[in-house]
Amino acid sequence: MNFRHVTGGLGLACAAWGGWLLLQQPEPWRIAVWLGGAVAVHDGFIAPLVFAVAALAAAAGLRLRGVPRAALIVAGSLTAIALPALLRPGGTANPTVLPLDYLRNWLLAMAAIALFTVVHAALHAALRALTRRADRGA
Amino acid sequence: MRFTLPPGPPVTFKARLHDARTATAIGRWLGLAMAVCFATGVLSHYLQHPPGWLADRLPSRPYWGYRLTQGLHVASGIAAVPLLLAKLWAVYPRLFAWPPVRSLRHALERISVAVLVAAALFELFTGLLNTFQWYPWPFNFVPVHYAVAWLLLGALLLHVAVQWPLIRDHFTRRSPGTLALPAADGPDRRQLLLGVTAAVGAVTLTTAGQSVTALGALELFGPRSPSHGAQGLPVNRTAAAARITPASLADWRLTVHGPRPYTLTLEELRAMPQHDVTLPIACVEGWSKSAHWTGVRVRDLLERAGGGADARARVVSLEAAGAYRVMEMGRLYAQDPLTLLALRLNGEELSLDHGYPARIIAPNRPGVLQTKWVGRLEAA
Numbered sequence: 001m002n003f004r005h006v007t008g009g010l011g012l013a014c015a016a017w018g019g020w021l022l023l024q025q026p027e028p029w030r031i032a033v034w035l036g037g038a039v040a041v042h043d044g045f046i047a048p049l050v051f052a053v054a055a056l057a058a059a060a061g062l063r064l065r066g067v068p069r070a071a072l073i074v075a076g077s078l079t080a081i082a083l084p085a086l087l088r089p090g091g092t093a094n095p096t097v098l099p100l101d102y103l104r105n106w107l108l109a110m111a112a113i114a115l116f117t118v119v120h121a122a123l124h125a126a127l128r129a130l131t132r133r134a135d136r137g138a
Numbered sequence: 139m140r141f142t143l144p145p146g147p148p149v150t151f152k153a154r155l156h157d158a159r160t161a162t163a164i165g166r167w168l169g170l171a172m173a174v175c176f177a178t179g180v181l182s183h184y185l186q187h188p189p190g191w192l193a194d195r196l197p198s199r200p201y202w203g204y205r206l207t208q209g210l211h212v213a214s215g216i217a218a219v220p221l222l223l224a225k226l227w228a229v230y231p232r233l234f235a236w237p238p239v240r241s242l243r244h245a246l247e248r249i250s251v252a253v254l255v256a257a258a259l260f261e262l263f264t265g266l267l268n269t270f271q272w273y274p275w276p277f278n279f280v281p282v283h284y285a286v287a288w289l290l291l292g293a294l295l296l297h298v299a300v301q302w303p304l305i306r307d308h309f310t311r312r313s314p315g316t317l318a319l320p321a322a323d324g325p326d327r328r329q330l331l332l333g334v335t336a337a338v339g340a341v342t343l344t345t346a347g348q349s350v351t352a353l354g355a356l357e358l359f360g361p362r363s364p365s366h367g368a369q370g371l372p373v374n375r376t377a378a379a380a381r382i383t384p385a386s387l388a389d390w391r392l393t394v395h396g397p398r399p400y401t402l403t404l405e406e407l408r409a410m411p412q413h414d415v416t417l418p419i420a421c422v423e424g425w426s427k428s429a430h431w432t433g434v435r436v437r438d439l440l441e442r443a444g445g446g447a448d449a450r451a452r453v454v455s456l457e458a459a460g461a462y463r464v465m466e467m468g469r470l471y472a473q474d475p476l477t478l479l480a481l482r483l484n485g486e487e488l489s490l491d492h493g494y495p496a497r498i499i500a501p502n503r504p505g506v507l508q509t510k511w512v513g514r515l516e517a518a
Contacts, residue, residue: 008299015253015292021285030276035286038259039252046223047230054153065326070333077220077337081345082359084270094376094491097271099366105358109344 050076071117075110082106147236154323155330159316160228162308163331167338168221169294171214172258176291178211182422183284186504193466194450198474201501205420208504209349212424215265216345220337222258224330247300254293257286269423270361348425362425368489371429374421374505377490380457382511387456390495392479396443396517404495407481410434415476421505431499433480436515437473445517447473453498454514465509467500476501479512 022028053072057064064072085102092098185204188196197203239245264275264283273279298305307315311324347357351364362372377383392402402410412432420426440449451467471477477500481488488494493510500508 004299004302007295007302011292011295011297011299013292014288014295018257018285018288018290018292021288022282025277025282025285027277031282031286034275034277035256035260038263039256042226042255042259043230043233047226050227051151051153051230066329069330070336073220073224073333074337074340077223077341078344078359080219080223081216081266081341084267084272085359085361088270088272093271093379094373096362096367096372097374098361099363099372100358100360102359105344109340109358 067120068117071113075113078109078113079106082109143237147234149231149234151231151234154320155327156228156231157308157319157323158304159308159313159319160327160330161225162305163327164221164225164228164334165305166309168218168225169298171218171221172290172294174214175211175218175261176287178207178214179284179287181207182211182504186422186506188468194469196468196470198471198477198501198503201417201476203502204504205349205418205426208420208422208424209346209426212265212269212349213342213346215262216341217338218258219262219266220334220341222262224334224337226255250293250296250300253289254297257290257293260286261290271423349420351427360425361423362421364425364427367427368491369429369483369486371419371427371483371492372425373491374423375457375460375510377494377511380455380460380511382456382490384490387495387511390456390513392439392496392512393514394439394443394517395514396440396445396449398442398444400443404481407434407479407496411438412481413475413478415478415499417476417499417501419499419505419508420503426505430484431478431480432482433478433496433499435475436467436477436479436498436500437475439479439515440472440517443515443517449473449517452516452518453509453512454516455509456511456513462506462509465498465507467498467507471500471503474501479515 022031025031054064062068082102082105085098085100086106088098182204184192185196235248239248261283264279264286267273268279268283304315307313310316341359343353343356344358345360347353347355348360348362348364354364357363364372367373390404392407394400394402411434413435414430414432416428416430418426418428436451437449440451441447445451448469449472450469451472453465453467455463455465457463467477477498479496480493480499481496483489483492488497493512496512497510498508498512
């Protein structure tokens with residue numbers, strides 16, 4: 001018996017408890033479909049999309065590193081949490097539910113990230129040119 | 139017929155950073171976010187549906203307790219979104235491990251990881267959609283989100299136990315496993331982790347305004363905004379949804395049951411000693427907003443009905459139907475001097491959507507238990 005056995009055993013017990021609770025639900029197979037569907041959508045669509053973007057960038061001669069990569073991570077994450085507000089069909093229970101202009105806010109966020117990335121790249125290039133000139137002058 | 143395995147995996151990955159150090163560095167923060175999310179979620183579950191033995195022991199203080207814990211529940215869940223996606227990116231090539239199954243132990247390990255990934259994606263997805271009041275699935279959100287939370291906790295603990303040697307060897311930048319990785323990947327990995335950190339900050343800052351009023355100006359994607367709502371407060375269930383009309387309240391009386399039952403008109407309620415409290419409405423969906431309330435102390439009403447100093451309360455709303463039409467209030471809530479049958483909100487008479495003519499406001503409780511359109515109070 002060590003830390004790993006205790007933790008693993010506790011994990012099995014918690015998972016079994018959760019599984020038992022799920023089996024008490026009407027038609028648990030419907031829940032299983034959504035659990036499996038979550039993995040299928042991630043592994044079969046979201047992840048390949050990310051790798052495809054990286055592969056396309058590489059094919060175009062772009063190395064997605066540093067700030068541009070961070071910008072894509074931030075933009076993707078913000079899009080993920082904004083998507084429900086952008087896609088939700090039907091009316092809301094009352095005007096205080098989803099009261100913001102989410103499409104405008106999402107566009108603003110994407111524009112701000114793009115602007116930051118471009119300005120950063122321009123500053124970076126300018127700084128490099130300056131140091132190169134200073135080096136040559138010295 | 140013999141089935142032979144192709145010699146190599148269908149997909150290979152050349153990209154860097156799909157290593158144990160990256161997975162550990164992100165996994166530590168993801169594990170922390172999930173631990174906070176689980177603990178606050180279970181707490182909320184028991185506050186909202188307390189078993190009998192617990193009901194009278196639930197504390198009414200600190201008055202901001204539920205606002206904090208449920209705000210943390212939703213914020214840690216949102217923060218976990220970029221962390222989970224980054225963690226899955228780091229380990230994605232392992233999905234194509236070749237051969238797919240090496241041994242029984244390997245098969246069990248892969249099944250447990252599949253359960254972990256499924257439960258994690260499911261919890262974040264259903265939780266996020268719930269905050270937007272969007273329910274596209276064919277099951278009941280509350281019990282299923284709760285059950286899968288236990289499945290997730292279990293699969294996560296098992297995962298930590300199985301992977302412990304790898305986690306320990308890559309826990310810090312100077313751990314032996316980290317040092318064995320290509321040194322050139324170090325700066326690149328730190329930049330990647332900075333990017334993920336920036337994403338966690340961005341999703342937190344653009345949503346936290348729904349519960350942290352000071353961050354309201356930065357709120358871009360929260361499903362609620364504290365600045366929207368009649369009398370300075372958002373609404374969940376409207377009078378129309380509860381089938382409450384001004385006409386249905388024309389002969390309103392508050393009935394108080396107990397050893398000495400009585401009824402009060404609104405005028406008589408207003409003539410009783412009034413108290414001012416500042417308490418938040420904190421919804422299970424994560425949004426919260428503080429407000430000023432004026433009304434009669436629930437414990438004064440219970441005492442007048444002959445309820446003792448340890449009386450608990452049952453509160454019945456006038457709404458025709460609804461899961462929370464009858465609300466049980468444990469002893470510590472009922473006897474707290476901050477717990478009011480409120481008649482006024484932010485200096486005005488309650489609006490119909492906020493529970494006119496009288497509603498409950500109590501400290502440290504989920505919003506659905508702050509019963510609106512109260513018609514009957516029972517000392518028990």
